[in-house]
Amino acid sequence: MSSRRYWLFKSEPSVYSFQDLLQEPDQTAWWEGVRNYQARNLLRDRVQVGDGVLFYHSRVSPPVVAGTAVVVRAGYPDDTAWDPSSRYFDPRSTPENPRWYRVDIRADRAFRTPIPLQTLKRTPGLEDMMVTRKGARLSIQPVTPGEWCIILELGGLA
DNA sequence: GCCAACGTTGGC
DNA sequence: GCCAACGTTGGC
Numbered sequence: 676m677s678s679r680r681y682w683l684f685k686s687e688p689s690v691y692s693f694q695d696l697l698q699e700p701d702q703t704a705w706w707e708g709v710r711n712y713q714a715r716n717l718l719r720d721r722v723q724v725g726d727g728v729l730f731y732h733s734r735v736s737p738p739v740v741a742g743t744a745v746v747v748r749a750g751y752p753d754d755t756a757w758d759p760s761s762r763y764f765d766p767r768s769t770p771e772n773p774r775w776y777r778v779d780i781r782a783d784r785a786f787r788t789p790i791p792l793q794t795l796k797r798t799p800g801l802e803d804m805m806v807t808r809k810g811a812r813l814s815i816q817p818v819t820p821g822e823w824c825i826i827l828e829l830g831g832l833a
Numbered sequence: 834g835c836c837a838a839c840g841t842t843g844g845c
Numbered sequence: 846g847c848c849a850a851c852g853t854t855g856g857c
Contacts, residue, residue, distance in 0.1 A: 713840090735855095736857075812840075
């Protein structure tokens with residue numbers, strides 16, 4: 676039995692928010708459109724069913740962790756890449772040789788109060804989180820079990 | 834909206 | 846394979 680891993684997924688709420696996820700059938704959605712190789716490798720190789728996800732809202736003021744989700748399907752090819760009408764279309768990816776991957780997630784719990792980035796930055800134990808560092812653009816980030824616990828506690832979900 | 838930081842592209 | 850130019854991200 677492999678141990679559960681934890682992740683932080685970034686999304687711009689104007690594109691897709693935690694509220695949007697809550698309103699999906701089964702509160703489940705494809706995490707599509709990742710077009711960065713480092714993030715792709717994590718989705719394809721590391722993210723597993725049952726893993727915990729922190730749903731992070733970027734490019735808003737303030738940026739926040741809005742809630743948690745759980746991975747319900749591990750990495751599989753992101754077919755929006757070969758759909759010319761998709762905003763995520765990439766002709767270099769084909770069904771025979773897929774370049775991009777996605778996973779499926781289901782909403783778990785919303786934080787009573789979303790946790791602002793500033794709070795993460797000043798909370799002991801979260802100093803090493805990628806998201807608290809300037810210029811960290813990776814949209815799928817690993818989170819340690821310790822960080823996960825601290826953040827759930829901050830969100831009143833511990 | 835600004836702009837620094839970053840990832841990707843492509844000429845050489 | 847280097848690296849300048851370019852496009853994008855994302856906090857502020």
